[in-house]
Amino acid sequence: MGTVVNDPVADIVADVVATTRHGSLMYSRNRFHAPWGAAFPAGNLANFHVITTGACWLTVDGADPVQLTRGDVVLIPSGAAHELADTPQRPARPMPEIAGRTFDDGAPPSDVVIEGDGPATVWICGGYRLAAGVRHPLTSVLPDVVVITAAEARGTGLGAAVDLIAAEVDGTDPGAPAVMASLVDLLLVYLLRTWFAGHHGDAGWGRALFDPTVGTALSLIHTDPGRAWTLDTLARATRTPRATLTRRFAALTGHSPMAYLTAWRMSRAARRLRDGDATVRQIAHEVGYDSEFAFARAFKRATGSAPGQYRKLTQTTG
Numbered sequence: 001m002g003t004v005v006n007d008p009v010a011d012i013v014a015d016v017v018a019t020t021r022h023g024s025l026m027y028s029r030n031r032f033h034a035p036w037g038a039a040f041p042a043g044n045l046a047n048f049h050v051i052t053t054g055a056c057w058l059t060v061d062g063a064d065p066v067q068l069t070r071g072d073v074v075l076i077p078s079g080a081a082h083e084l085a086d087t088p089q090r091p092a093r094p095m096p097e098i099a100g101r102t103f104d105d106g107a108p109p110s111d112v113v114i115e116g117d118g119p120a121t122v123w124i125c126g127g128y129r130l131a132a133g134v135r136h137p138l139t140s141v142l143p144d145v146v147v148i149t150a151a152e153a154r155g156t157g158l159g160a161a162v163d164l165i166a167a168e169v170d171g172t173d174p175g176a177p178a179v180m181a182s183l184v185d186l187l188l189v190y191l192l193r194t195w196f197a198g199h200h201g202d203a204g205w206g207r208a209l210f211d212p213t214v215g216t217a218l219s220l221i222h223t224d225p226g227r228a229w230t231l232d233t234l235a236r237a238t239r240t241p242r243a244t245l246t247r248r249f250a251a252l253t254g255h256s257p258m259a260y261l262t263a264w265r266m267s268r269a270a271r272r273l274r275d276g277d278a279t280v281r282q283i284a285h286e287v288g289y290d291s292e293f294a295f296a297r298a299f300k301r302a303t304g305s306a307p308g309q310y311r312k313l314t315q316t317t318g
Contacts, residue, residue: 008219027126034118037085037092052166053122071150158190208252266302273311
């Protein structure tokens, strides 16, 4: 996933999303005329929905329905079961049954239509598979459902991404699928950035990302994880005393700066093992280890598998 220029918070979020996902984005463009109801089963999939025309109701695991209108964006990061429908309590059919196909990794985008005389809802739905391993602490603090309304998104990067998607949704240009995939990548980054910005006063990651000291340290680690960082060099780079940096970083993220650096290096390495063909030695060097043995030991301690075993497992099951 590409990063967003001159926005360190978005860059960090983009990094985390890229290491959390496995494989390519899956999505469909939908135009449903009432009456309709679509069910999405629980699974190892982070789902999102973008309402571009009309309105519908979202129900997650039996909770009270929430109305969604044009411009609203939803992310269900844990893959919880949920339903969308034109009215609350509408019987829902599985989305693969409605579409007449499964939404497998790597499958091309599809256009799904339910004809009828009722009001139309146009929306984008999609998702990406969650990578094996421990979730990044940034995503682990998210609620089961993240809803950003059009009003909350207005004037932000998220609002701009939604507007671009709405303009592209009916496009017939041959390059539209590639454009849409890029826009959805951007949308996911800005959706999370917007949510964390709304919680920057909370203790934890919402505040950490926007904290001048901790946010700068996180940005440095994410920008150059292979650098030979020490607590001293990180403290100097943030112009903060070592003790202050350690105390503040741990208070907001739950990790010491060096423990987070190691965890992030392992996340980056896991992504490279899943999605690329670089050797273990090359990956070890990229994430800051001169010794392949030291890297393999750290990786197994973090994931429970040696690098080669992890690569075989994820490329077989992915």
